[in-house]
Amino acid sequence: MKKVVLLSCFNLVLVSLQAQDETKSVQLGVRVGVGFASLEEKRFSSQVQQGILPTYSMDIETYKNKVRQNLSINFSLTQDYTNQPSLSYVLVFPEVRYTYMKSLSDNWYIGGMFHSFTLLNFPESELTKFVNNSISYTLAQSIGPSLFYQKTALNQKISFESECQLGLLSYVVRPAFAHPYPENYLQPDVFSPDRSGMMRSLFKGGKLWTLNKIQNIHLNTSTSYNLPNWKFSANLAFSTLRLADVKPFSLSQLYFGVGIKYKYKKT
Amino acid sequence: MKVIYAIAALFLLSLQSCEQETVYNPAEVFNDFWTFVDENYIFFEDKSINWDSIYRIYQPLAAQSSNEQQLFEICSNALLALKDGHSSLKSEFASSPIYDFRDGYDIHFSFNVVESNYLSSPAERDGALYFSKIGSIGYVYFETMNRYGSFNNIVSRMVDEGITGLIIDLRDNGGGDSNPVPKILSRYVSERTLLGSYIEKTGPGRRDITEPLPVFANPGNEQFDIPIVVIINRNCYSATSYFSAMLSALPNVRLVGQKTGGGAGGNYGYQLINGWIIKVSVSDFLDYNNETIELGVDPDILIENNEDDILSNQDKMLEKAIELLE
Numbered sequence: 001m002k003k004v005v006l007l008s009c010f011n012l013v014l015v016s017l018q019a020q021d022e023t024k025s026v027q028l029g030v031r032v033g034v035g036f037a038s039l040e041e042k043r044f045s046s047q048v049q050q051g052i053l054p055t056y057s058m059d060i061e062t063y064k065n066k067v068r069q070n071l072s073i074n075f076s077l078t079q080d081y082t083n084q085p086s087l088s089y090v091l092v093f094p095e096v097r098y099t100y101m102k103s104l105s106d107n108w109y110i111g112g113m114f115h116s117f118t119l120l121n122f123p124e125s126e127l128t129k130f131v132n133n134s135i136s137y138t139l140a141q142s143i144g145p146s147l148f149y150q151k152t153a154l155n156q157k158i159s160f161e162s163e164c165q166l167g168l169l170s171y172v173v174r175p176a177f178a179h180p181y182p183e184n185y186l187q188p189d190v191f192s193p194d195r196s197g198m199m200r201s202l203f204k205g206g207k208l209w210t211l212n213k214i215q216n217i218h219l220n221t222s223t224s225y226n227l228p229n230w231k232f233s234a235n236l237a238f239s240t241l242r243l244a245d246v247k248p249f250s251l252s253q254l255y256f257g258v259g260i261k262y263k264y265k266k267t
Numbered sequence: 268m269k270v271i272y273a274i275a276a277l278f279l280l281s282l283q284s285c286e287q288e289t290v291y292n293p294a295e296v297f298n299d300f301w302t303f304v305d306e307n308y309i310f311f312e313d314k315s316i317n318w319d320s321i322y323r324i325y326q327p328l329a330a331q332s333s334n335e336q337q338l339f340e341i342c343s344n345a346l347l348a349l350k351d352g353h354s355s356l357k358s359e360f361a362s363s364p365i366y367d368f369r370d371g372y373d374i375h376f377s378f379n380v381v382e383s384n385y386l387s388s389p390a391e392r393d394g395a396l397y398f399s400k401i402g403s404i405g406y407v408y409f410e411t412m413n414r415y416g417s418f419n420n421i422v423s424r425m426v427d428e429g430i431t432g433l434i435i436d437l438r439d440n441g442g443g444d445s446n447p448v449p450k451i452l453s454r455y456v457s458e459r460t461l462l463g464s465y466i467e468k469t470g471p472g473r474r475d476i477t478e479p480l481p482v483f484a485n486p487g488n489e490q491f492d493i494p495i496v497v498i499i500n501r502n503c504y505s506a507t508s509y510f511s512a513m514l515s516a517l518p519n520v521r522l523v524g525q526k527t528g529g530g531a532g533g534n535y536g537y538q539l540i541n542g543w544i545i546k547v548s549v550s551d552f553l554d555y556n557n558e559t560i561e562l563g564v565d566p567d568i569l570i571e572n573n574e575d576d577i578l579s580n581q582d583k584m585l586e587k588a589i590e591l592l593e
Contacts, residue, residue, distance in 0.1 A: 127359065179468075
């Protein structure tokens with residue numbers, strides 16, 4: 001099963017590279033925004049923590065022969081998520097979203113998505129030090145369907161876009177239980193108390209989960225003002241990640257962002 | 268499009284409603300506390316603790332508690348039933364009392380007595396290590412289990428100076444970090460040597476634990492071939508108990524003094540539903556005989572100082588160590 005996932009990912013990248021050779025329209029963009037996030041991490045807390053996640057993004061969007069591809073790289077970092085004395089988190093959250101879609105009609109595209117993220121979570125408390133569990137991590141790669149809607153108005157000066165992505169099959173790495181060791185690291189002749197060699201186990205130690213164990217949904221809508229070579233946009237997105245792990249985890253975010261895109265055409 | 272805006276609006280409303288301060292009822296807090304300990308604590312069976320009976324005793328008291336301070340005291344008392352110095356509960360207004368593993372032991376040690384009456388020259392200091400010689404015997408005192416990375420360099424220097432034996436004094440050392448120990452001990456073995464094993468919790472059930480995960484000392488390029496005596500007392504806790512247990516696995520090493528304080532658990536912190544932070548032990552360490560050291564590491568030769576010994580500048584434990592090396 002793992003091979004199937006790897007091959008699927010490889011195919012997505014391959015198709016992407018092939019398509020880029022024939023690019024007709026390319027849009028390169030940067031975006032900044034804030035996510036109003038709600039985080040439940042049962043490895044550290046019974047409470048649902050709420051805070052603001054600043055996010056920085058880069059996008060590459062291409063259109064060619066009724067094929068739309070989009071690669072979005074997002075990075076969120078917060079030093080003091082929630083800012084409460086009892087427990088706060090330092091969160092590091094890089095993610096990559098890639099979609100490959102074909103046109104259904106003038107306005108609709110349908111296809112697949114690949115979503116990869118790493119969430120590093122460092123608990124901090126004014127009451128005590130988290131010595132032995134000073135980090136938690138969630139690494140996941142998901143694939144699934146994606147749907148995109150696009151409409152223009154006012155002689156193409158204004159455009160509206162909406163997108164929906166759903167992770168159907170995910171490869172997830174989380175700590176086995178209490179201390180932050182992946183399950184396959186807790187084996188004789190692999191384990192070391194100084195955590196040497198743990199990174200190797202970490203990347204091999206994932207599990208394939210589907211909708212009953214992980215829900216990964218992303219909805220995005222944006223409004224843009226178009227100039228011949230530039231596009232100014234504002235977007236509103238909602239995403240939710242829910243993992244029914246032995247110590248459950250969920251992160252829901254409502255994100256507001258603004259960005260600028262440079263458009264060029266290649267014949 | 269409308270659907271997306273509707274979802275977004277609902278989410279915003281939910282955020283707003285969650286920001287209101289929530290008051291938790293005492294029974295809910297106690298259940299959260301009890302369940303966390305129940306699912307994560309590793310020593311219930313080793314210590315024959317009936318955690319269900321703790322629930323039956325303390326839950327009704329918690330449910331009737333009239334304020335946070337009272338509830339905190341009830342949870343703290345329940346936690347003491349674990350008899351574990353690594354378990355604690357903290358709130359913004361109080362810290363729970365820590366289980367006293369020293370209770371019932373007569374512990375007397377003074378480094379001043381050692382330095383003034385036994386060492387050939389005043390002790391030098393490097394990090395947490397104090398070192399000197401007693402005649403032809405090397406002496407190294409570990410104040411804590413942190414900043415001891417120069418230990419092998421110190422021993423190497425002493426070996427070059429011709430010491431005939433080494434005393435490692437761990438008394439009153441409350442712990443720190445034992446992770447560097449296996450690498451340090453690679454200079455004291457000529458073959459791959461089992462130092463002990465870790466056990467980690469892998470799930471919420473009592474028996475959801477790993478098999479023993481062994482830790483070895485692998486021989487390095489150069490070995491120190493000298494007899495070693497380690498002095499321990501009941502104040503040796505946590506990483507110091509680990510160190511004592513690992514040293515006891517080596518050839519040419521004998522432990523003298525009192526049983527250590529134990530503390531095999533690697534702890535794990537968690538925020539309860541009302542914001543209090545709890546820590547409990549979620550891992551164990553077994554000595555090379557596969558016995559947990561949670562309750563302490565036994566010396567090969569039991570010997571204790573009493574108060575009068577220290578007052579009269581005598582250290583019988585150290586004298587025993589010297590005798591064994593002469």
